[in-house]
Amino acid sequence: MINRNRAAILTALILIAAGALCAWLRIKYTLKAVGFQDSRAWRLTYDINLSSTREGKIRIALPDSTPYSHIYRETFSHQGIWVDLLRNKRTKGREASVVSMAGYQRGRFLAHFDIQLKPDQKSKLPPVEEKISANDRAYYLRAEKDVQITGPGLANILNQLANEQMTKTELLTRIFDYCAENIIKGEKDIFSDAENTLEHGIGNTLGRARAMVALCRLSKIPARLVAGFILENTQEAQVHYWVEAFSQKKWLSYDPENGYSAQLPITFLPITRDSIDIVRGPDTLGYQSRYSIRRLLTPTSFISSQKSRLLNIVDLTRLPPSMQEIVSLILLLPLAALITTILRNIIGIQTFGTFTPSLIALSFIHADWRTGALVFFIVLSVGILARLLLNKLQLLMVARLSIVLTLAVLCMVLAVSVLDYLNLTPSASAVLLPMVILTMMIERFNIIAEEDGLPNALKIFATTILVSVCCFLVMKVELVGRLALIFPEVQLFNIAILLLIGRYSGYRLSEIWRFRDITQIPFK
Amino acid sequence: MVRAGKLPFWLWPSEFRRNGIIGINSRNINLIFPFNPRSNYALVDNKALTKKLCESRHIPAPQTYALIQRFGDIRRSIDLLFGLSSFVIKPTRGAGGRGVLAIAHRSGKGFKNTKGELFSLEQIRYHISTILSGLYSLSGQPDQAMIEKLIEPHPVFKGLTVAGTPDIRIVIYKTTPIMSMLRLPTEASKGRANLHQGAAGVGIDLETGITYGGVWRDRVFDVHPDTGASLGGVTIPMWKDVLKIAMQLSCAIGLQYAGVDVLLDAEDGPLILEANARPGLSIQIANRCGLWQKLRNTNLKQGFA
Numbered sequence: 023m024i025n026r027n028r029a030a031i032l033t034a035l036i037l038i039a040a041g042a043l044c045a046w047l048r049i050k051y052t053l054k055a056v057g058f059q060d061s062r063a064w065r066l067t068y069d070i071n072l073s074s075t076r077e078g079k080i081r082i083a084l085p086d087s088t089p090y091s092h093i094y095r096e097t098f099s100h101q102g103i104w105v106d107l108l109r110n111k112r113t114k115g116r117e118a119s120v121v122s123m124a125g126y127q128r129g130r131f132l133a134h135f136d137i138q139l140k141p142d143q144k145s146k147l148p149p150v151e152e153k154i155s156a157n158d159r160a161y162y163l164r165a166e167k168d169v170q171i172t173g174p175g176l177a178n179i180l181n182q183l184a185n186e187q188m189t190k191t192e193l194l195t196r197i198f199d200y201c202a203e204n205i206i207k208g209e210k211d212i213f214s215d216a217e218n219t220l221e222h223g224i225g226n227t228l229g230r231a232r233a234m235v236a237l238c239r240l241s242k243i244p245a246r247l248v249a250g251f252i253l254e255n256t257q258e259a260q261v262h263y264w265v266e267a268f269s270q271k272k273w274l275s276y277d278p279e280n281g282y283s284a285q286l287p288i289t290f291l292p293i294t295r296d297s298i299d300i301v302r303g304p305d306t307l308g309y310q311s312r313y314s315i316r317r318l319l320t321p322t323s324f325i326s327s328q329k330s331r332l333l334n335i336v337d338l339t340r341l342p343p344s345m346q347e348i349v350s351l352i353l354l355l356p357l358a359a360l361i362t363t364i365l366r367n368i369i370g371i372q373t374f375g376t377f378t379p380s381l382i383a384l385s386f387i388h389a390d391w392r393t394g395a396l397v398f399f400i401v402l403s404v405g406i407l408a409r410l411l412l413n414k415l416q417l418l419m420v421a422r423l424s425i426v427l428t429l430a431v432l433c434m435v436l437a438v439s440v441l442d443y444l445n446l447t448p449s450a451s452a453v454l455l456p457m458v459i460l461t462m463m464i465e466r467f468n469i470i471a472e473e474d475g476l477p478n479a480l481k482i483f484a485t486t487i488l489v490s491v492c493c494f495l496v497m498k499v500e501l502v503g504r505l506a507l508i509f510p511e512v513q514l515f516n517i518a519i520l521l522l523i524g525r526y527s528g529y530r531l532s533e534i535w536r537f538r539d540i541t542q543i544p545f546k
Numbered sequence: 547m548v549r550a551g552k553l554p555f556w557l558w559p560s561e562f563r564r565n566g567i568i569g570i571n572s573r574n575i576n577l578i579f580p581f582n583p584r585s586n587y588a589l590v591d592n593k594a595l596t597k598k599l600c601e602s603r604h605i606p607a608p609q610t611y612a613l614i615q616r617f618g619d620i621r622r623s624i625d626l627l628f629g630l631s632s633f634v635i636k637p638t639r640g641a642g643g644r645g646v647l648a649i650a651h652r653s654g655k656g657f658k659n660t661k662g663e664l665f666s667l668e669q670i671r672y673h674i675s676t677i678l679s680g681l682y683s684l685s686g687q688p689d690q691a692m693i694e695k696l697i698e699p700h701p702v703f704k705g706l707t708v709a710g711t712p713d714i715r716i717v718i719y720k721t722t723p724i725m726s727m728l729r730l731p732t733e734a735s736k737g738r739a740n741l742h743q744g745a746a747g748v749g750i751d752l753e754t755g756i757t758y759g760g761v762w763r764d765r766v767f768d769v770h771p772d773t774g775a776s777l778g779g780v781t782i783p784m785w786k787d788v789l790k791i792a793m794q795l796s797c798a799i800g801l802q803y804a805g806v807d808v809l810l811d812a813e814d815g816p817l818i819l820e821a822n823a824r825p826g827l828s829i830q831i832a833n834r835c836g837l838w839q840k841l842r843n844t845n846l847k848q849g850f851a
Contacts, residue, residue: 367571416672419679469681473644473736474743527576529559529569537567538557539766540831 030525034518041514048336048509062139063318064253066291070301070311072103072122072129080303083249083294084116085135089150090288095136095344102126112158113295122307136318137253139288151271154244162244162268168215169232169247171240175221180240193241194269201234201278228298230278231263244268248275249300250292251315259313261300264290317500318347338507346507351387353506356516358383358493363523365489370532373486374466381456383493389454391494397437398455404433405464413468427461566836568827577841581719581802582823589799590821591684594638594692596799600818605794607818608809609695613638620674623693624667627657632696635670637677637689643738645682647673648696648711660696661709661737697817700810702783705775706730710737714750714788714808714816717825717837718796720848723789724840726750727832728757728782729807733772739807741828746770748777749833755785761831788816795821805829 066085084107087093098105098118103126106119122129154162165171183196208224216236219225225233231247238245245267252262264277264286275286282290293300301311334340338349358380365371373379386394408429412422434455463486471479496502506512529537562569568577589595600607611633612623627633631652637645649657649665656666665673674691676682683689703712710731717725727747731737734744741747746767748760759768760777769776782788792806795818805825809817830836 370570416669418675419681475734525575527569527572527574529562529567530571533569534557534559534562536764537562537569537827537831539761539764540562540565540567540834540836 027525030521034521037514037518037521041511041518044336044511044514045509048511064137064139065316065318066135066137066251066253066259067314067316068131068133068135068300068311069313070120070131070309072120072131072307072309077122078304078307080120080301080307080309082118082120082131083110083297083300083302084118084133085137085250085291085293086116088292090140091291092138092140093135094138096134098131098133100129100131102129103131105131110294110296112161115294115296117294120303137291139253152273153271154268159244159268162246163239163242165239169236169239170215170217171236173217173221176217176236176240179220180237183237184241190241190243191269194238194243194267194274195283197234197237197241197243198276198278198283201230201237202281202283205230205233205278207279227279228263231265234265234267234276234278238265238267246295247298248292249294249298250290251313253289253291253315255315255317257314259315261293261298261313262290263298266295336510338510347388350503350507351384353510353513354387354497354503355380355384356513357502357506358497360516360519361493361496362489363520365492367523367526368530370530371485371489372482373489374463374482375459378459378463379486379489380493381459382490383497385455386490386494387497393441394455397434397441398460400437401430401433401455401460402464405430405460406467409464409468413472423461423465426464427457430460430464431457562836566838566840566842567830568837570827573824573827577719577803578824582804583800586800587823590801590804590823592638593636593640593820594690596795596818596820597692599798600795603794603798605791605798605818606814606816608634608697608811608814611693611695614674614678614691614693617675617678620671620678623674624671626693627667627670634694634696635674635677636692636694637682638692639683639687639689640677641682641684642740642743643735645673645677646738648737650696660711697809698812700783700812702780703730703810705773706770706777706780708732708737708770708772710735710739710745711809713739713819714782714810715747715825715829716789716792716806716808717829718792718804718806719841719844720802721793721797722844722848723752723792724844725829725833725835725837726752726789727829728760728780730760730770730777732762732770734763741826746777747828747832748780749829749835750782752789755782755788756780757782759832759834761828764828764831766831766834783810784815791816791818 068082068084070082072080085093100120102123104121104123108117108119109115110117118131118133120129120131170176179200180197183200184193188196204223205219206224207230208226210226212229213219213222213225214228214232216229216232219229219233220236228247235245235247245265248264248266249261250264251259262277262279264275264279264282266273266275268274274284275290276283277286277290300313301309303309338346341349359377362373362376362380366373366376382398405426409422409426412425417425434457467479467483470482589599594613597607597610599605611630612626614620614623630649632650634649635647640646647665647670648660649670650660651658653664656664657670658664677689677691680686680688697711699707699711706712706728708731712728712730715727715729716723727749729739729741730746730748731739732744732746736743739745741761741764744763746760746762748757750757757780758778759766761767762771768778788808788810792808795806796804799821801821801823803825805822807819807822809819811817827837
């Protein structure tokens with residue numbers, strides 16, 4: 023017995039050493055370029071709903087590849103609308119022109135943009151020199167509805183800032199400093215036009231950006247507003263506004279709100295330079311727009327050299343991003359198995375089925391957990407109720423299981439459809455629960471409830487959920503998924519730990535509770 | 547309910563170790579893997595095979611009326627039931643007393659089980675078919691159903707018997723009985739004699755066959771949870787025979803660490819119910835004693851290290 027324990031420990035040590043060696047070699051030789059640098063890939067999702075049947079056309083500004091960001095994949099899906107992709111005549115920005123289709127109550131435009139940021143730079147490349155036509159020049163010096171350049175207050179401020187010896191460049195810097203320092207950042211619903219912002223010295227993001235545009239234009243520096251996004255994980259991305267001013271034959275970017283001048287971080291993704299709205303259309307055409315941004319696993323294929331070496335087989339980060347997502351999900355499963363093993367063999371928790379909690383947790387990883395949990399409980403309660411009723415008919419097992427499975431599938435599909443109808447799902451990636459696993463869980467629940475009583479069944483159900491939640495919380499940590507993908511050799515550590523647990527002959531935590539009585543009332 | 551002693555909330559594992567208590571992990575790693583070869587599991591996991599073995603070795607076991615192996619056999623077996631007033635239907639590969647239906651007597655066109663619930667012939671047919679389709683079998687594999695004689699519990703268990711048949715679990719290590727307990731079905735266990743399902747266990751002194759205090763739901767109990775009858779002081783009749791047949795079976799099945807369940811019939815005396823390759827650990831609470839101590843003693847007596 024001791025030999026087996028020793029053999030297990032020895033094997034575990036060898037595995038750990040091998041895993042550590044592999045990881046070290048890879049960090050040293052192949053992963054240098056990638057390492058743990060912050061993510062360079064993002065997914066921007068547009069979800070725009072038209073809730074009107076009235077005729078009209080809306081225009082949706084779309085992101086475009088730039089010198090520092092590359093859209094390596096984009097998918098569009100739409101219903102009830104005609105979509106035409108075109109470019110803006112003046113700014114050359116990409117746009118989608120959308121017209122409602124006759125006969126549809128609602129229209130929906132859903133788009134994903136997977137954006138790869140160029141590595142090795144913390145901020146944008148210096149802008150390229152451009153020429154600007156006289157026509158455009160006049161256009162970017164004009165007065166607009168909310169960018170007033172005529173007011174007396176405006177001229178006063180400019181007089182304070184400017185003096186005669188100043189170059190345009192210096193003036194631009196002073197204008198930026200004024201907007202960034204002297205105008206207080208106000209709430210969302212405070213002034214958003216240039217005149218009021220400058221007059222009261224307070225404005226929201228848009229107001230401050232417009233104030234700067236107005237000051238620039240008044241001092242004959244062509245300037246324009248940029249609407250775009252800052253790339254960060256968020257379910258509800260807010261449109262951010264910043265300013266581009268034409269100086270020294272270049273369009274230079276300024277963000278008065280965050281204090282970036284002349285250069286912006288590469289996470290600033292411009293969408294449109296022609297308007298403050300990403301979606302534009304007549305007001306009569308009701309529409310809601312929603313944007314979300316999610317970080318993706320880094321597709322190294324953009325980073326590392328494309329040399330095809332045999333060693334690259336173990337470099338999973340070279341796989342295409344869509345494949346990476348799946349692979350990292352699969353690689354998380356052993357981790358869930360490890361957690362299950364610990365909870366069962368060391369803590370002593372009972373669950374329905376060994377890997378049921380892991381698989382349930384896995385199905386929640388890429389879904390919104392709230393809707394997922396809702397659908398999960400709906401499917402489960404319908405299944406359990408149906409199983410109770412079916413019991414009265416006394417059907418053979420396989421037929422009965424199949425009926426429960428069919429009902430569960432129907433129920434889930436219906437739930438997903440209802441969620442979509444109510445616009446509750448943030449994206450099309452709705453919850454897809456493991457149906458067969460759920461069916462078996464329903465069956466086990468009913469059998470245990472019938473044979474060992476409902477309290478027992480509920481207890482095991484609760485512990486199953488508990489184990490699922492534990493698995494989910496660990497697997498949800500983004501770093502864990504990335505580590506699993508970058509270092510597949512981590513699985514060797516996993517096996518090593520499992521080997522040790524497999525030879526663990528100590529008490530389970532639950533047994534300390536279970537056997538309490540013996541020690542207190544000893545053998546007579 | 548009388549509960550002896552006041553319990554602390556937490557105990558250190560060292561205290562358990564000192565008392566020689568075996569946990570599940572230890573049971574699996576130190577007893578079942580080395581002493582119970584997997585190839586011999588088939589004999590104990592399938593009650594029909596265990597029974598065949600008993601018959602060939604002349605070890606007493608309840609009489610078998612029929613073994614139903616295919617769905618086609620159900621009709622013929624149902625005809626057989628008309629001639630019987632009491633019988634037990636059980637899956638051959640069931641676990642934890644699941645799927646066992648004990649019919650005590652006829653009632654008009656139908657049958658009544660030991661708990662007094664009415665069963666129609668149709669329900670019994672359905673029950674057999676669910677057994678055959680594998681609902682109660684250990685791994686969900688298709689199973690066989692066995693129809694046996696219903697045991698009349700020995701009168702000594704009167705007052706301790708609620709809606710089921712008590713049996714005696716004997717844990718045998720290397721052909722030596724090391725611990726035993728009387729397993730009493732309760733209302734909570736729905737007539738089944740498995741401790742984890744709510745049956746009560748009562749430790750039995752191996753030398754004398756006299757019971758002392760018991761266990762219920764993993765806690766020390768001195769009276770039957772339903773009837774309130776005292777659990778200690780019951781002398782098991784024909785105790786030496788009970789031990790004898792248990793030892794005979796343990797030799798026959800080739801498991802060095804086994805739990806043998808013995809029934810005590812009013813007429814036929816001790817009968818083998820089944821053997822178990824993974825006997826439960828609550829027997830330690832019933833006997834107020836850890837299994838390691840007994841194992842150590844056995845090893846010393848038999849000259850093992």
